[in-house]
Amino acid sequence: MVDINIKIKDREGVIHEVLAPTDMAMNIMEVCKSYELPVEGTCGGMAMCASCQCYILSDHSISDMEDEEEAMLSEAFHVKDNSRLGCQIPITKELHGLEIELAPES
Amino acid sequence: MIKTDILIIGAGPTGLFTVFEAGLLKLRCHLIDALPIPGGQCSEIYPKKPIYDIPGFPEVLAGKLTDNLLEQGKQFEPGFTLGERAETIDKQEDGTFIVTTNRGTKHQAPVVAIAGGLGSFEPRKPLIEKITFYEDKGVEYFIKDPEVYRNKKVVISGGGDSALDWAIFLADVASEVTLVHRRNEFRGALDSVDTVQKLKILGKINLVTPAEVIKLHGEDKVEAVSVLKDGKEERIETDHFIPLFGLSPKLGPIGNWGLDIEKNAIKVDTFDYQTNIPGVFAIGDVNTYPGKLKLILCGFHEATLMCQSAFKIINPGKKHVMKYTTVSGIDGFDGSRKEAPKVVVKSII
Numbered sequence: 170m171v172d173i174n175i176k177i178k179d180r181e182g183v184i185h186e187v188l189a190p191t192d193m194a195m196n197i198m199e200v201c202k203s204y205e206l207p208v209e210g211t212c213g214g215m216a217m218c219a220s221c222q223c224y225i226l227s228d229h230s231i232s233d234m235e236d237e238e239e240a241m242l243s244e245a246f247h248v249k250d251n252s253r254l255g256c257q258i259p260i261t262k263e264l265h266g267l268e269i270e271l272a273p274e275s
Numbered sequence: 276m277i278k279t280d281i282l283i284i285g286a287g288p289t290g291l292f293t294v295f296e297a298g299l300l301k302l303r304c305h306l307i308d309a310l311p312i313p314g315g316q317c318s319e320i321y322p323k324k325p326i327y328d329i330p331g332f333p334e335v336l337a338g339k340l341t342d343n344l345l346e347q348g349k350q351f352e353p354g355f356t357l358g359e360r361a362e363t364i365d366k367q368e369d370g371t372f373i374v375t376t377n378r379g380t381k382h383q384a385p386v387v388a389i390a391g392g393l394g395s396f397e398p399r400k401p402l403i404e405k406i407t408f409y410e411d412k413g414v415e416y417f418i419k420d421p422e423v424y425r426n427k428k429v430v431i432s433g434g435g436d437s438a439l440d441w442a443i444f445l446a447d448v449a450s451e452v453t454l455v456h457r458r459n460e461f462r463g464a465l466d467s468v469d470t471v472q473k474l475k476i477l478g479k480i481n482l483v484t485p486a487e488v489i490k491l492h493g494e495d496k497v498e499a500v501s502v503l504k505d506g507k508e509e510r511i512e513t514d515h516f517i518p519l520f521g522l523s524p525k526l527g528p529i530g531n532w533g534l535d536i537e538k539n540a541i542k543v544d545t546f547d548y549q550t551n552i553p554g555v556f557a558i559g560d561v562n563t564y565p566g567k568l569k570l571i572l573c574g575f576h577e578a579t580l581m582c583q584s585a586f587k588i589i590n591p592g593k594k595h596v597m598k599y600t601t602v603s604g605i606d607g608f609d610g611s612r613k614e615a616p617k618v619v620v621k622s623i624i
Contacts, residue, residue, distance in 0.1 A: 205538070211393055211524060212320050220523065240462035244434050244520055246402050275399055275523065 173265040178226070179206055180271050189260045197223065197255035197269065208271065214256035219245035221255035222272035229267050231258055246275040277354060279305035280589050281582075282374055282384035284361045284529070287315020289559030289574030290390035291344035296582040298351030299598065302589060303608065305354035305382060307361045307374065309395035314341035316392055319522065330572060340571075350607025356380050360395045362528045364555070372554065386554055386585040389541060390574070391561040393524035401432065401518045403491060413497025414516050423515075424449045430500050430511055432488050433519035434458060439467040441519065446479040453481040453511055455488050455502055483511075491516060529561075537563050547584035548577045554588055556581045 172188040175197075179185060189200045198221035201208035209220040216237040222245055225231060231253065234242075238257045242248050252272065258264075281297050283290040286308035294304045310319055314337075322338030329335055335343075359376035364387065366372055374382045398416030400406060406414060418424075418441055429449040431442050434456040440463075442454040454471065461468050474480040486504035491497055499512045526539050535542040535551045540563035543549060548556050558581050559574035567573075586595060604614030 209393070209524075211316070215321055215324060217320055218521070218523070236460075237462075240434065240458070240460060243456070243458040243460070244462070246399070246520075275402075 171262055173260065173262055173267075175200065175260075175264065175266075176226075176268040177201060177204075177206060177223075178268075178270040180273060189264075191260050191262050193260075195260045197221070197253075197258045197260070199256070200260060201255060201271070206271070207274075208255065209274075210256065212256075216241050216254050216257055219254060219275070222247070222252055223255045224249055224270045224272060225251045225253055225267075226270055227266065227268040229264055231264070245272075247272045276373075277305055277356065277380070277382045279303050279354060279382065279384045281305075281386045281388055281585050282307070282372070282382050283388045283390055284308075284374070285315060285390035285392055285559070285561070286310075286313035286355065286357070287390060287392050287559065287574075288317055288341060288344055288571045289392075289578050290315070290388070291341060291348060292575050293388055293390060293558065293578040293582065294348035294351050294353040295344075296579045297585065298348060298608070299600070299605070300582055300586045300595065302582065302585060303353075304348075304351065305356070305384070307356045307359060307376060307382065309358070309360040309397075311358040313345060313355065313357070314338065316524075317341045319396060326571070328570065328572060350605065350609050350611045350613075352608045356382065360527065364532050366552075370554065385589050386556070388578075388581060388585070389529060389550075389555065389557040389561055390559045390578070391526070391529060391557075393560055394526040394529070394539075395524065396522035397525050397527070398518075399520040399523050401488070401520060403488060403518075405491060406518075409491050409493065409497050409516070412495065413493065413514060414491070414518070416518060418517065421445065421448055426450045427514040428512060429453070429515045429517060430455060430488065430513045431517045431519060432456070433521075434461045434463075435519065435521060436463040436467060437521075438519040439463040439471055441517065442480055443467065443470050443474065446474050451481065451513075452479070453483060453513070455483045455486050457485050457487050459484045483509075488516065488518070526561075540567075546580075548581045549584060556585070 171191045177185045187204050198210045211220045212218040238254050280302040281304045283306045286306040297304050317337035325334045359378045362377045363375045371385045372387050428451040430453045432455045445452050475482045486502050488500045489503045490501035492499040502509045541557035543557050543562045545564045548558050550557050558577040560569045
């Protein structure tokens with residue numbers, strides 16, 4: 170079992186250092202929920218609601234966006250160049266040390 | 276005043292299945308939902324997505340599941356108040372509750388079952404200055420009556436199915452339709468995208484992409500919008516601005532009903548999913564208890580147990596036993612009867 174470290178800045182600016190398993194088919198949205206951070210994940214992870222939008226703060230190379238994610242972000246609010254949907258980023262060992270910030274609720 | 280036995284708030288899968296379980300106990304149900312159609316998230320957000328963890332269905336589309344649930348409960352003749360949000364609850368001296376919607380529709384029942392999922396779906400509002408000032412003064416997040424737009428100028432914003440569908444529909448109603456979207460690509464059904472493309476060529480839809488509405492103008496009502504395209508601001512005269520950016524769930528007024536709330540969910544007793552207010556139950560995704568899982572199948576279980584207690588509240592002292600539908604069949608309130616064919620006993624000579 171390999172766990173990686175992720176730093177998540179919540180909407181109040183508090184940084185949470187969490188351990189995320191790489192062998193449970195989890196994504197960033199699910200990791201946030203498992204630590205009871207305020208991420209709704211309304212659509213359950215189908216890139217259909219943008220409630221798990223986050224900003225990537227570190228320079229990790231993350232898999233490119235699929236069309237669905239890109240289209241959803243094009244309709245979301247508070248979108249920046251480093252915006253991603255947490256539900257579309259699977260936890261892999263390459264993401265060790267990842268730093269993200271939760272986007273405001275909309 | 277609409278009167279019923281169990282008033283269900285939320286017409287998602289859990290609320291719809293409650294109709295069936297209540298019907299077996301000869302209890303009538305009425306459902307209130309903020310959305311204009313039943314089905315909740317399943318029909319609003321992901322009707323075409325397959326679900327794989329409904330027992331007995333290796334795969335079922337979310338929209339099909341809610342259609343089936345409506346069909347399953349049909350003989351118990353549920354009532355519906357759709358497109359209205361349950362706003363207030365008042366306990367009466369006789370122990371019943373009166374629930375009033377945002378449009379003033381009143382419902383009375385001895386039992387209230389909140390099956391509100393993540394809450395009522397509210398439109399997502401774009402971050403444009405003074406947009407709330409223009410609400411109902413030219414800014415509309417839902418299209419209730421398309422005739423309002425006849426021979427008017429309309430600007431629609433958004434890139435999903437509803438933006439495309441309404442742009443197509445209003446192209447024949449409004450005097451001018453402008454569709455603004457941040458990208459050239461749209462996230463909608465392929466034939467809708469093709470239709471918009473054709474209407475653009477015919478000059479019936481003015482397509483502005485990649486662009487964004489950034490300002491609203493007008494003294495008392497919307498008179499124009501400013502659109503940012505290629506770094507330049509352009510003014511478009513219009514009578515209406517319709518932002519269609521989807522819906523997001525909010526617990527809303529239920530949060531002020533005096534219920535014990537924990538992390539946006541209603542705390543319940545797992546004996547029968549009753550809340551801290553006797554007679555008010557919370558089932559499905561809207562509730563929380565130790566070990567809670569937000570799964571449709573758990574909502575079905577909760578609805579079933581809840582109905583047993585609802586029966587006792589509605590019929591105090593009356594005896595009843597749980598019956599198997601395979602044995603007793605189903606007697607609908609509409610006079611229909613479903614039952615297994617009788618076993619034929621015949622000797623073979």
